Amino acid sequence: MPRRFTQHVTQATLQNRFDRRSAIVGALQGGVGVLLAARMAYISVAENEKYQMEAESNRVNLALIPPRRGWILDRNGAPLASNKADFRVDIIPDRMQDTSREIDTLGKLLHLNAVEVQDLKDKIEDSSGWQPIEVASGLDWDRFAAVSVRLPDLPGVVPQRGYSRYYPTGPSVGHLIGYVGTASAKEYEEEKIPLLVTPGFKLGKDGIEKQFEKILRGQPGARRMEVTASGRIVRDLETREDIQGKPVQLTIDGPLQDYAARRIGLESGSVVVVDCLTGDLLCMASMPSFDPNSFSDGIGRIEWKMLSEDDHVPLRNKVLKGLYPPGSTVKPMVAMSFLEAGLDPSASTFCGGGLRVGNRVFHCWNRRGHGQVDMAKGIYQSCDVYFYHFAQQLGMDVIAPMARRLGMGQEFPLPVLSQFYGTVPDPAWKLKKYGREWQAYDTVNATIGQGYMLANPLQLAVMASRLATGRKLMPRLILGNDKPQIESMGFHGDHVQVIQNAMSEVVNGRGTAGRARIPLDGIQMAGKTGTAQVVSLNVSSGKGGPWKYRDHGLFIFFAPFDNPRYAGAVVIEHGGGSSAAYPIARDVVTYLFDRQVGLEKLHELEKQWGGTAQQRLAARYASYAATYGSAAPKPPSGDAAIAREVEQEDRAAAQPSPIASEVTSPSPEPVAASHGEGNGRTTPDSSQAGAAGGDE
Amino acid sequence: MRHSIVPAPIASLPWGMILPLTALVIFGASVLYSAAGGHMQPYAQSHLIRFGVFLIMAFAMTRVTPDLVKFIAYPGYVAVLVLLILVEALGAIGGGSQRWLNIGPLVLQPSEFMKPGIVLVLARFYSNLPANMVGDWRALIPAGGMVAMPMALVLMQPDLGTALAIAFGAGVVMFLAGLPMRWFAGGGVAAMVMIPLAYFFGLKDYQRRRVTTFLDPESDPLGAGYHITQSKIAIGSGGLTGKGFGHGSQSHLNYLPEPHTDFVFATMAEEWGLLGGLFVLAIFAIVLRWGMGVAERAPDRFSRLLAAGMVATIFFYVAINLMMVMGLAPVVGIPLPFMSHGGSSMLTNMICIGTLMMIDRWSRTRGRSGLSS
Incomplete structure (x- = not known):
């Protein structure tokens, strides 16, 4: 077949074939042309809307x-x-x-x-x-x-x-x-x-x-x-x-907040001030802190190293998340519970430096003894024996409810992320927590704010404000138009005045904080010192030595003492005693009544400290950056991780000491007017530096 | 013959094709003017100048005699083949693929010359082949060799588009030369077997990706499918009458890739709409229809095959480019004749046009001399 086909091919057949086939090629070309025209019409007319939208979303x-x-x-x-x-x-x-x-x-x-x-x-x-x-x-x-x-x-x-x-x-x-x-x-x-x-x-x-x-x-x-x-x-x-x-x-007084924060200076601590008319929180300073301005671009490695290495935990809000044994600052509260339980304020006991309960002796911070002590003296001299004595008579069931009424152990309805609310121990609590019976030494510890008792500075400030006014002030942070309705605490008779006067005596009389007197005419501040032991006296005296073993210094206050306008609390971590706290309270209250006098004092101090908090932070950053450079370790990624880490540390730090089997021997209170101005720490009285009280 | 004031050599030019073609080139220049943000530089001006120069070249080509064309067919083919090898060798030395030869200020792309070259050499081959050998292996093997060599060289560059253009031009010449139909049927079957094999083993990665994204451009809208998607958006958003001259957002805001070369049609369609597209198609139809007419009127077998092959070459450019911009073919770098900016493509296409005009003149002179003698 193919052979025959080939033989028949001539130029004519080829011409014929060319004509036919070129017609086919031409038709195919025409067909492609029509196809293209149709395709283009389809895209540009039928699908025009879709593509116009896509072009627009490209363009815009x-x-x-x-x-x-x-x-x-x-x-x-x-x-x-x-x-x-x-x-x-x-x-x-x-x-x-x-x-x-x-x-x-x-x-x-x-x-x-x-x-x-x-x-x-x-x-x-x-x-x-x-x-x-x-x-x-x-x-x-x-x-x-x-x-x-x-x-x-x-x-x-x-x-x-x-x-x-x-x-x-x-x-x-x-x-x-x-x-x-x-x-x-x-x-x-x-x-x-x-x-x-x-x-x-x-x-x-x-x-x-x-x-x-x-x-x-x-x-x-x-x-x-x-x-x-x-x-x-x-x-x-x-x-x-x-x-x-x-x-x-906010209810915060900006300049006051700044003043208080700066006045804390090189210490680690917090200052809370409450308005006694409304419960407004005027100041919630916690230092050292971070500069939020530099956090907004994320936390860099130098910042992280600097903040995480600082034993003053600058990432912790100490006002809400710092829990401290309140120490002697609970004494006015305990006294109020005695008054309400019917104790006559003039009822007295003899302090010879200690009190025997059963077969144990509980020491007063002043081993030489206070002599005859009534309620006022018990407060202004902070006599431990007075409280040991009457607490044995009246019992923890009188004290613990009063502590709660005044705000301790309470969580306040504030717009904050978290607040640690501490512990007000009582027999039921101890049984539940440790499965042990309440002991006499537990009551002893509680009356001097040691042992299981833990509170945050906000609670202490609220306690001060409620004691000062006899009114149930609720702290608030958001300024509202309506004046808050404040109920009375329902204290009887002149109980509030008894406490006011006794606490005034702490500062203005024969008390433990004479150097806290306000340098302004006509303004008298009332207060109560507190020294909270961090470790047993066998480990450290609490006054000197390593920073983390030093006692916490606490002070609650209100002013003016007879018509309270402001109340508050100052807590200085490891300040070595209350003498680290009350000068700050004094200056803050001074500032509240006379800003000029307060500022002069601060400027003088800041000259010694090397500038304002912000300036010191910047200087510290610069020195860290120069030392470590980019070799500093990477911070945990994300703010959430950082917040988690900080929260964990806060919780660990806020744990109460493990079960107290021993009575805590009170640390010595500073004695009024025995030393110079400023934050100088009192040296421990030689008679106080002994061992903690124990079995005898 | 009517007498007119226009001299006969000029009057005898195929003005019915030249004028529409010129209109297309001017239209192309206006699109390039818009693509350059409303400037003659750098595209439109050189586009027009090149067309003018190459049109004069085409006029000159019409004076060449059939004997001379026949004479240079084989040496010309060999010369271009040598240039292709040279490009490949230089590329290998230079350590990378290269398609150009730099000769002084001239940039020569030999693969471009191979497109008309293969048509010419095959037309020469078949015009000499005795008619009774057309169904014979002697009609296929030498021609196949002549096609395979340049294709292989061009594929090595690698330039799939040009290789396909060479194959297409050659295939059409062989088809029209009267080779047995069953060979083409067999070739078609072979191609269907070879295409998957070539796809998996022959193509470079980027070429394979172009094929897959052509089949499903949305699979990779920001990558390789981007070109097709953006081109369709440009054409589709143009609508019936377009967004107006100079108002194409796709091209002006750089969403459309290569708005002045391969995707010039999309640039045009966005601003001129379907009407502009039909105008372009119509002119291509006129030009190609004229070319086929030249082939039919051509005086002998050689010139018939040559003319038809030239038409096929131009057609291939147009068809593949338009199918590509409309999402009907994968992205192969083939410009649109007479509209895309680029000297090589303009030169190749004008060589095809010039060849057609030359053959047109041959048939006129033959006819006239036949009448007069």
Whole structure:
């Protein structure tokens, strides 16, 4: 067949074949042409709407404008947290092409040092990629512009004008206000809205900032822009302004808060001041602290090293999470319980330096004895034997309910993340906790605020305010329009005056805190000292030696003593005794009544300390940065991890001492006017430095 | 013959094709002008200048005689083949693939010359082949060798688009030369077997990805499917009449890749809509229809095959490019004739046009001389 076919082929057949086949080729070409025309018509007419939308969504980029955060105001309307307009640069790691090159370029353009570059790389490593990371904020125009003009080489870098949070008093409000930061992956998981991953947006991470996030946040604005494929903005199409978050007004007195925080100085401690008319918390200072201004861009390695190595635990809010044996500051409370139980304030007992109960002797802090002691002397001389004696008669069931009525062991309805509420021990509590019977020495310990008893400084301040006024003041942190209704404590007769007078005597008379007298005419402060032992006297005297073995110094106060306007508490951790605490209370109260006199005192002290808290923190940071540089270890990733770590440490620290099988021998109280001014610590009385009381 | 004031050599030019073609080139230049953000530089001006120069070249080509063309067919083919080998060798020395030869200021892409070259050499081969050998192996083996060598060289570059263009041009010439139909049927079957094999073993990774994303562009909208998706968005959003000259957001905001070369049609369609697209298609139809007419009127077997092969070459460019931008073919770097910016493609296509005009002149002179003698 093929052979025959071949033989018949001629030029004519080929011509014929060419004509036929070229017709086929031509028809095919025409067919393709029709197909193309049809396809194009389909895409551009039938599917026009879909593609127009896609082109539009290509062209137009909707960018959220982070809302300006509501301000946090003090009771007089002064900002504790405000916003500062600034230039900032963020990055979105997923959109970057050559991360390390871009980071190096940014480092050069923004003049970042090695530590900052290393911190930035840490953050990128930990990030989920699509979340924006702050590179720098508060930039000057030159540096901002330097980045802006290089944008085509820096995909994923977002320079923008925005607002950053500003805390005028820095560390003074760190624990109270908290700080802000970019949303973590977990926070975005919980609240899946685009705002949380918008560069420049920050939410509250701690304290008031976190508690009132919903109110403070506001409504984001939006900007429609025409952008190129590489993300360069060609022009703005339309802009909707953001709605600023609402302000939150606190009861805090900003200047007082700052004053108290600074007055704590080099010590580790807290100051709480309560308004005796309303229960308003005027001051909740806890120091040392962190600077919330520098936390908002994340916690860098130097900061973390500095904060975590500090034995003064700057990340702990000591007002709410510091639990301390209240020591002798419970004595006015115990006295009030005696009064209410019917004890005559003039009833007295003899103090010979100790009291025999059964076959054991319980020592007074003053081993030489106080002689004949009535209630007032028991308070102002802080005589332990007086309280041992009558507590044996009246029992713990009188004391513990009074402690609770006055606020100890209580959790207050405050907008805070957590408060540790301590322990008011009683027989039922001990049985439940340890399965042991209540012993006489437990009552003895409780009357002098040792043993199982633990309280936080806020509770001590509330106790002081309720004792001072006889009214059931509830601490509040948010300033409301309506005046709070405050019930009476229901104390009988002149019991409140008895306590007022006795506590006034502590400061203004023959008491243990004579140097706490207010240097202003007509203002007399009442108070009660307390010294809480941290370790047994066999380990350390509590006055000198290693810092962590020194006694806590406590002081509760109110003023004026006969018509209380302010009440409060000062607790200085390991201050070596109450003499570390009451000078601070004195200066704070002085400041409350005469700001000028108070400030002069503070400036004098700060000269010795090396500047304000903020300045010292900055100096410390600089020295850490110089010593460790980027070799400092990486902080735990994310604020949540840091908060967890801090919380764990706080809980561990707040544990009461293991079961007390022994009576705690009271530490000596300082004696009035025996030493000079200032925070000088009293040397222990030689007769007090002996062993703790025990079986005899 | 009517007398006119226009001199005969000019009047005898195929103005019915040249004028629409010029209109297309000018339209192309306006699209390039828009793609450059409303500037003649860097695309539109050089586009027009090249067309002008190459049109004059095409006019000059019409004066070449059939004997000369026949004479240079084999040496020309060999020369281009040598250049291809040279490119490959230089690329190997340079340590990377290379498609160009730099000769002074000239940038030569020999694979471009091979597209008309293969048509020419095959037309020459079949015009000399005795008619009774057409069904014989002697019709296939030498021609197949002549196609396989440049294809292999071009594939090594690697340039799949050009290799396919060479194969297509050659295939059409062989088809029209009258080779037995069953060979083509067999070839088709072989191709269907070979394509999967080639896909898995012959293609480079990036080429394979282009094929898969062509089949499902949404599978990788930001990666390799990006080109097709953006091109379809550009065409689709243009609608019936387009967004208006200079208002194509896809091209101006850089969403469309290569808006001035491979995807110039999408750039055009976004601003001129379906009407612009039909205009372009219509002109290609006129030009190609004229080319087929030239082939039919051609005086002998050689010129018929040559003309039809040239038309096929232009057609292949147009069809593949348009199918690609409309999402009907994978992304193979083939520009759109007379619209895309680029000297090599313009030169190749104008060589094809010039060859067609030359053959057109041959058939006119033959006819006239036949009448007069």
